[in-house]
Amino acid sequence: METKTKNYKYVYNRPESLVDKQTHYCPGCGHGIVHKLLAEILDEFGVRERAIVVAPVGCSVLIYDYMNIDGCESAHGRAPAVATGLKRVNPDSIVISYQGDGDLLAIGTAETIHAANRGENFTTIFINNAIYGMTGGQMAPTTMVGQITATTPYGRDPMDVGFPIRGCELINSLERPVFIERCSIHDFKNTLKTKKAIKKGIKNQIEGKGYSFIEILSTCPTNWGMKPQAAADWVKDAMVPYYPLGNFRDRQE
Amino acid sequence: MGKQILMKGNEALGEAAIIAGCRFYFGYPITPQNEIPAYMSRRLPEVGGTFLQAESEIAAVNMVFGASAAGARVMTSTSSPGMSLKQEGLSYLAGAKLPCVVVNIMRGGPGLGNIAGAQGDYFQATRGGGNGDYRHIVLTPASVQEMAELTVLAFDLADEYRITVLILGDGYLGQISEALTLPEPTGKVFEKPWALTGAKGREPNKIASLKLVPDHVLEEMNLSLERTYNEISSRECRSESYLTEDAEYLLVAYGTSSRICRAAVNELREEGVKAGLFRLITAWPFPAAALKRASLKAKKILTVEMSLGQMIEDVRLSVDNPERVDFYGRSGGMLPETEEIKRRIKAYGN
Amino acid sequence: MRGKPIINIDKCKGCELCNGVCPVNIMSMSKTFNKQGVPYSVCIDEEKCTVCRACAIICPDMVIEVIKYEQG
Structure with a gap:
């Protein structure tokens, strides 16, 4: 084989912060992509041995099994409170609260807003895939208008259940967060931007700047009833117009 | 001191x-x-x-x-x-x-x-x-x-x-x-090797109650x-037995209601009534064995609570001849009264 | 030939996302099935690989690693 006859080096391989283990995620699920990005960043900053990931309730509940770092469970929606406790006890640890849309914007709205408002020095990674994945595809606070889910069989009616909530804009009304950005992993270019945003969020924490909030538009091919590439395209065509990508705040002081 | x-x-x-x-x-x-x-x-x-x-x-x-x-x-x-x-x-x-x-x-x-x-x-x-x-x-x-x-x-x-x-x-x-x-x-001093302090020089620690697979891990x-x-x-069962050795009438209580019971016991003793108090210090684990001992000579066991009767279930489960167990309680933030406790105890003697 | 993707075919869940991101369209799916019972990612023309890593970065399952050949 050519690999044996030529000298070569790896330009992409598994980061140390990621466990070599098959995930339970469905084919094409965005969680796997974001887990990798996070692991790469922890490696790049050399903070794997200081990192603690707080898992939400939802599909990514098992993230602590996939990350080669300390990990903590939290009750549904309470990841920011658990992260607050962890970080306040050990300010040198690097704490990531990894949350889905139901966790962050429905059952855990209070915890989300108040941790951000206090400017807790941890990093929130918010996976917005417009649906409840683990429980089988029910309406999320971020489900699109008209989107059909297990509990909106006639499509989400905003006159009945309200419009989808924009997380970044909500957090952007608070004074203390230092970094707020919405990105997406629907294509390669945006995935690289997402990595940059997460990297900034971790860097802020390392430097003790305060709370960073990174919303990532992601896919749920299974519950959306689409093939993974079609799901990625739906993010671009249906979600991005309602959830504008870009940086909302990047405070440097 | x-x-x-x-x-x-x-x-x-x-x-x-x-x-x-x-x-x-x-x-x-x-x-x-x-x-x-x-x-x-x-x-x-x-x-x-x-x-x-x-x-x-x-x-x-x-x-x-x-x-x-x-x-x-x-x-x-x-x-x-x-x-x-x-x-x-x-x-x-x-x-x-x-x-x-x-x-x-x-x-x-x-x-x-x-x-x-x-x-x-x-x-x-x-x-x-x-x-x-x-x-x-x-x-x-x-x-x-x-x-x-x-x-x-x-x-x-x-x-x-x-x-x-x-x-x-x-x-x-x-x-x-x-x-x-x-x-x-x-x-x-208690060592906490399980604590989440960053996986430096050790395998990562995980704190979780989720036990999905295999089937038997949660039961384990x-x-x-x-x-x-x-x-x-x-x-770790803890309790206090007050004048229970010869008590014919045993009061069982905890917290504030036990203070009122103690006063009642003291007054009853002055009047020649063999009353005693069994007071919980741990409600779980419930000090069942100690209560059983304290109740050996009791003709009646009066459970006194600032509720309509909750601890009484543990009292009944702990003593022999649970038909001896009676209840007096006040709820909604009201306090049991010494006089009423004494009246109940004295009524048993008739 | 600059380098190529190394594909761990048995880890592949067959999502095909690597096929969509490859700028030179050399990623495809197998005609056969892997141990998981799904068609897996294959590189059909390694000569054209630009070592851009897009396939590896988009892969949710850490199936793809990328190597680059050293000069000379």
Whole structure:
């Protein structure tokens, strides 16, 4: 084989912060992509041995099994409170609260807003895939208008259940967060931007700047009833117009 | 012996927590326990600790979860309606085997009830108010001195067994001012190799109660918890037997109602009636064997509670000939009266 | 030939996202099935690989690693 006859080096391989283990995620699920990005960043900053990931309730509940770092469970929606406790006890640890849309914007709205408002020095990674994945595809606070889910069989009616909530804009009304950005992993270019945003969020924490909030538009091919590439395209065509990508705040002081 | 000082029950509890090495407190205001967070907000910064007023009872108990997972001695306190909200966290703490101290200064219920002291949360405290198969240790102080002493004990028990220790007081105990001698630190040190401190030079630690696969892992975890609970049951039952040796009439109570019972016993003895008091210091584990001993000579056992009858179920389960067990209680923040207790006891003699 | 993707075919869940991101369209799916019972990612023309890593970065399952040949 050519690999044996030529000298070569790896330009992409598994980061140390990621466990070599098959995930339970469905084919094409965005969680796997974001887990990798996070692991790469922890490696790049050399903070794997200081990192603690707080898992939400939802599909990514098992993230602590996939990350080669300390990990903590939290009750549904309470990841920011658990992260607050962890970080306040050990300010040198690097704490990531990894949350889905139901966790962050429905059952855990209070915890989300108040941790951000206090400017807790941890990093929130918010996976917005417009649906409840683990429980089988029910309406999320971020489900699109008209989107059909297990509990909106006639499509989400905003006159009945309200419009989808924009997380970044909500957090952007608070004074203390230092970094707020919405990105997406629907294509390669945006995935690289997402990595940059997460990297900034971790860097802020390392430097003790305060709370960073990174919303990532992601896919749920299974519950959306689409093939993974079609799901990625739906993010671009249906979600991005309602959830504008870009940086909302990047405070440097 | 330290010198005696005058303190409010809630504040004595707060100071005792600091003596015990508690450096993190998370809580949400609710009457009649507000002196605890106020005290901690003043004292913790003085000793290099952290006080944080949480956005809710639920957030507070989950901050406790995080701080405990990080290896700290941590406490939260609340009163009855807030305790209901904390049940989610208590279940998760049990599943994750995290030590912490939770204080419930009970008030009248159900619902918003009132702000007077009550004992209506006994079932919730001893049966596990959250979901799943779990227990926590329940300590029931009856004086300001005990509010302090049992708080120091609570932190050691929590760390020793990796369990939540609940201090079950009531509004009267929280508000009353009494002389006490502050306890000394016990000096016990507990290693916490499981704590989340970053995976430096070791495999990553994981704190979780989720046990999905394979099928039997959750049952194994539950059985391991059961072994801990059995060990606690055999080692940590605490109670006080007051004039029970020859008692023909045994009163059973805890907390504030036990103080009233003690007065009744004293007066009955003066009148020549052989009355005694069995007082719980742990409501879980329930001191069943000690109660059985104390009740050997009793013709009647009167359970006195500031509720419509909750502890009485444990009393009935503990003694021989449970038809001897009777009940007198007041609820909604009202106190049982010495005179009424005496009247009941005397009526048995007729 | 600058380098190529190394594909761990048995880890592949067959999501095809790598096929969509490859700028030179050399990623495809197998006609056969892997141990998981799904068609897996294959590189059909390694000569054209630009070592851009897009396939590896977008892969949710850490199936693809990328190597680059050293000069000379």
